[in-house]
Amino acid sequence: MKVNKAKIIDLMCEKNLTQAQLGSGCGVRICTITAILRGQREPTIKTINKIAMCLECSPSELVEL
Secondary structure, three states: OOEEEEHHHHHHHOOOHHHHHHHHHHHHOHHHHHHHHOOOOOOHHHHHHHHHHHHHHHHHHHEOO
């Protein structure tokens, strides 16, 4: 599943969240967040759901079709 990295970054900026704060807030390790944003790892559906909950958006907003 391809994630929309730009959308995650935009939402993080809107909420003034760092990668560490995002990871801590949604229970995902910072190295996983970093790898996703660098395009080194594709997230699982479970991880996408956690990130979406933390960013207060729907998981479908974070996925590229």
